[in-house]
Amino acid sequence: MLTVDEALARLLAGLGETDVERIPLSEALGRVPIDAPLISAHDVPPFPNSAMDGYAVRAADGGVVRPVIGESRAGGPPAPAVEAGTAVRIMTGAPVPDGADTVVPIEDAEERDGVVTVAAPPRPGTHVRSAGHDVRRGDAVELPRGPLTPSVIGLLAAMGNSDVEVHRRPRVAILSTGDELRPSGASLGHGQIFDANGPALAAAVIEAGGDPRLLDPAPDDPAVIGERIRAGLEDADLLIASGGVSVGEHDHVRGEIERLGTLDFWRIAVQPGKPLAFGRVFERAVIGLPGNPVSALVTFELFVRPMLRAMLGLAGDGRLRVRARVGEALGKDAPRRAFLRVRVERDADGYRAVSAGGQSSSQLLPLAWANALLVVPEGLSATEPGASYEAILLGAVA
Amino acid sequence: MLTVDEALARLLAGLGETDVERIPLSEALGRVPIDAPLISAHDVPPFPNSAMDGYAVRAADGGVVRPVIGESRAGGPPAPAVEAGTAVRIMTGAPVPDGADTVVPIEDAEERDGVVTVAAPPRPGTHVRSAGHDVRRGDAVELPRGPLTPSVIGLLAAMGNSDVEVHRRPRVAILSTGDELRPSGASLGHGQIFDANGPALAAAVIEAGGDPRLLDPAPDDPAVIGERIRAGLEDADLLIASGGVSVGEHDHVRGEIERLGTLDFWRIAVQPGKPLAFGRVFERAVIGLPGNPVSALVTFELFVRPMLRAMLGLAGDGRLRVRARVGEALGKDAPRRAFLRVRVERDADGYRAVSAGGQSSSQLLPLAWANALLVVPEGLSATEPGASYEAILLGAVA
Numbered sequence: 001m002l003t004v005d006e007a008l009a010r011l012l013a014g015l016g017e018t019d020v021e022r023i024p025l026s027e028a029l030g031r032v033p034i035d036a037p038l039i040s041a042h043d044v045p046p047f048p049n050s051a052m053d054g055y056a057v058r059a060a061d062g063g064v065v066r067p068v069i070g071e072s073r074a075g076g077p078p079a080p081a082v083e084a085g086t087a088v089r090i091m092t093g094a095p096v097p098d099g100a101d102t103v104v105p106i107e108d109a110e111e112r113d114g115v116v117t118v119a120a121p122p123r124p125g126t127h128v129r130s131a132g133h134d135v136r137r138g139d140a141v142e143l144p145r146g147p148l149t150p151s152v153i154g155l156l157a158a159m160g161n162s163d164v165e166v167h168r169r170p171r172v173a174i175l176s177t178g179d180e181l182r183p184s185g186a187s188l189g190h191g192q193i194f195d196a197n198g199p200a201l202a203a204a205v206i207e208a209g210g211d212p213r214l215l216d217p218a219p220d221d222p223a224v225i226g227e228r229i230r231a232g233l234e235d236a237d238l239l240i241a242s243g244g245v246s247v248g249e250h251d252h253v254r255g256e257i258e259r260l261g262t263l264d265f266w267r268i269a270v271q272p273g274k275p276l277a278f279g280r281v282f283e284r285a286v287i288g289l290p291g292n293p294v295s296a297l298v299t300f301e302l303f304v305r306p307m308l309r310a311m312l313g314l315a316g317d318g319r320l321r322v323r324a325r326v327g328e329a330l331g332k333d334a335p336r337r338a339f340l341r342v343r344v345e346r347d348a349d350g351y352r353a354v355s356a357g358g359q360s361s362s363q364l365l366p367l368a369w370a371n372a373l374l375v376v377p378e379g380l381s382a383t384e385p386g387a388s389y390e391a392i393l394l395g396a397v398a
Numbered sequence: 399m400l401t402v403d404e405a406l407a408r409l410l411a412g413l414g415e416t417d418v419e420r421i422p423l424s425e426a427l428g429r430v431p432i433d434a435p436l437i438s439a440h441d442v443p444p445f446p447n448s449a450m451d452g453y454a455v456r457a458a459d460g461g462v463v464r465p466v467i468g469e470s471r472a473g474g475p476p477a478p479a480v481e482a483g484t485a486v487r488i489m490t491g492a493p494v495p496d497g498a499d500t501v502v503p504i505e506d507a508e509e510r511d512g513v514v515t516v517a518a519p520p521r522p523g524t525h526v527r528s529a530g531h532d533v534r535r536g537d538a539v540e541l542p543r544g545p546l547t548p549s550v551i552g553l554l555a556a557m558g559n560s561d562v563e564v565h566r567r568p569r570v571a572i573l574s575t576g577d578e579l580r581p582s583g584a585s586l587g588h589g590q591i592f593d594a595n596g597p598a599l600a601a602a603v604i605e606a607g608g609d610p611r612l613l614d615p616a617p618d619d620p621a622v623i624g625e626r627i628r629a630g631l632e633d634a635d636l637l638i639a640s641g642g643v644s645v646g647e648h649d650h651v652r653g654e655i656e657r658l659g660t661l662d663f664w665r666i667a668v669q670p671g672k673p674l675a676f677g678r679v680f681e682r683a684v685i686g687l688p689g690n691p692v693s694a695l696v697t698f699e700l701f702v703r704p705m706l707r708a709m710l711g712l713a714g715d716g717r718l719r720v721r722a723r724v725g726e727a728l729g730k731d732a733p734r735r736a737f738l739r740v741r742v743e744r745d746a747d748g749y750r751a752v753s754a755g756g757q758s759s760s761q762l763l764p765l766a767w768a769n770a771l772l773v774v775p776e777g778l779s780a781t782e783p784g785a786s787y788e789a790i791l792l793g794a795v796a
Binding site for chain 2: 025026028029042044045046047051072073074075076077078093094095129133134135141143144146147148149150151152153154155156157158159160161162163178179180181183184185188190191192193194195196197198199200201202203204206207214219220291292293297318320321322346350360362363364365367368369370371393394395396397
């Protein structure tokens with residue numbers, strides 16, 4: 001059996017990044033910018049401006065009385081230059097006129113009959129934001145690595161960019177397999193169940209930054225499965241199948257991956273999960289996840305999510321981790337690393353984790369209620385009450 | 399001055415929830431389901447099924463040798479009923495035939511010439527997942543409060559739902575005001591700057607679960623501002639203006655809100671931020687944020703994000719909070735609660751926070767790099783080196 005870390009390292013090896021596209025800022029939230037500094041075409045701010053409403057003056061003039069020779073307001077016409085012993089009325093954000101080096105706030109000044117009296121000699125430079133004090137024209141601006149946030153989008157706009165270069169979202173074909181599967185909304189016959197993996201994995205692909213293409217579920221027929229894989233990869237960077245990777249005689253996903261390309265089949269020391277098929281078909285990665293929805297979603301989280309992020313140039317899974325105390329002994333399979341479905345809550349001492357329900361890999365309700373996966377290491381057969389474990393946060397914490 | 403909490407309580411008072419719409423699961427990620435239990439139309443799983451590949455038997459028969467009278471596989475034809483002293487070959491997930499109550503795994507059995515020998519008498523019920531063991535037909539299933547996740551979508555699909563009832567996203571009109579504003583991508587004349595607030599607030603609205611409508615920036619002209627507010631509210635539940643809420647003579651947003659409806663103008667003990675206008679026009683909320691992008695984004699986070707979530711039936715801001723140690727003395731205005739722009743990192747002792755750059759409210763680059771707002775309470779004039787403060791996480795933590 002491979003460890004979780006060994007399996008992940010193999011999956012990530014040699015994975016290429018998607019190509020680059022330019023998109024408008026209005027579509028940029030959550031997209032991943034390329035890892036290259038952006039040369040600013042402008043100073044931010046573009047001109048020295050006032051941090052206060054007040055009077056633009058020369059500090060060297062000291063505390064004298066000054067005639068007010070004009071006004072500078074944001075977006076208004078240019079104000080006259082401030083010469084020795086004069087002042088220009090100025091609004092917050094407005095350009096500091098030529099000659100002035102300091103702004104006296106309105107509350108430290110008194111204007112009467114076109115003349116302003118300043119309470120005390122101003123310190124040079126006070127309340128003036130210099131041109132480029134945030135970003136200088138020609139600066140190579142690094143953006144934080146990760147999906148674009150509102151504030152990075154604001155920065156890009158302030159620099160004059162109306163669009164941004166990002167990695168194309170990886171296109172992911174999703175194929176559920178099994179004679180028993182029916183689409184949700186249909187009726188069920190003998191021995192049939194609804195396909196939960198297709199809709200759930202499509203959502204998980206979007207959440208990871210990818211662009212899902214949900215294929216019609218395939219019956220346990222090698223010809224149909226092979227054709228779905230072939231057709232699905234025509235318009236995808238990656239294909240995720242679920243089901244059909246066990247050892248049963250009706251499990252055809254592995255066989256079809258092998259027939260069309262190359263296949264590795266791994267048993268991984270992970271709970272839930274264990275079998276995982278990984279192949280290459282037409283130079284593209286194909287992953288065969290377990291058919292069980294809980295195992296499929298957890299192995300997606302552990303293995304496929306980091307792959308999609310790597311294709312976007314990002315490291316890791318992008319999830320926040322906290323240490324969380326557990327009050328109960330939650331059993332697990334000792335040789336495997338377990339990812340238990342828990343609800344993490346904040347309390348006075350930090351975080352605590354409570355089982356979200358049954359830990360059977362056939363129970364989707366507890367996974368739906370879990371906001372975290374609790375990582376319990378290999379070697380333990382249960383959590384130790386009172387001990388803390390790493391929790392991978394999947395959702396909001398109350 | 400109002401405290402942050404007082405201002406927020408007033409903003410949230412009497413805010414209505416948006417109406418309900420039914421959407422397909424393929425569009426449901428991140429949408430907010432209504433707060434009502436869902437009656438399951440099906441058992442999940444719909445029939446008792448096997449957790450293993452093996453043999454379906456009657457446990458009461460004990461450790462006898464059994465003729466194999468048929469096969470049950472997932473999605474296959476019905477297997478014959480298991481009568482006393484017989485067995486049916488069964489695959490993982492396949493229906494447990496009538497009469498059988500137990501599955502003997504393949505590794506504990508040996509089949510030869512149509513007869514299976516079981517190593518030891520099986521315990522009744524072993525490896526059988528009963529019908530409805532995850533969700534029973536007719537159960538009132540509560541969904542976790544919050545945006546829909548992949549696993550909740552999987553649960554909905556497993557219950558047979560192809561769509562889900564969610565709150566309509568609040569429609570939010572966004573209006574930047576100021577004679578100095580130019581759209582990004584344009585060229586700048588004397589005293590002009592690019593509009594950062596429009597694109598940044600539109601992204602913040604999406605992130606909070608809303609549906610933004612970015613209006614053309616308005617010059618400092620009361621007639622234009624009034625018309626933009628009026629037109630913007632024709633197709634919005636809420637309007638956010640930025641700029642024009644200060645005390646300057648060119649600040650017309652307050653006046654126009656007052657002319658069209660009712661207005662409260664508050665000074666809030668918050669840094670950055672302070673002035674905030676809140677009004678009602680045509681029965682809809684109108685918020686006037688500061689014009690400065692850092693102040694606009696931080697006040698959006700503190701005040702508008704919780705409003706949009708309340709309109710979706712959700713409490714709070716949905717952000718994770720951690721305690722983070724600070725090594726430096728970061729200055730602030732003592733009477734106000736400060737939200738400092740920091741980078742939070744995980745270390746052996748928990749989390750630490752480092753200033754993301756200058757804390758001036760005119761600096762967008764540090765906000766873009768910040769992954770958290772550090773909450774430093776009223777009364778302090780600086781952070782105390784070595785002390786821990788609450789950090790509101792806005793982005794990924796390394």
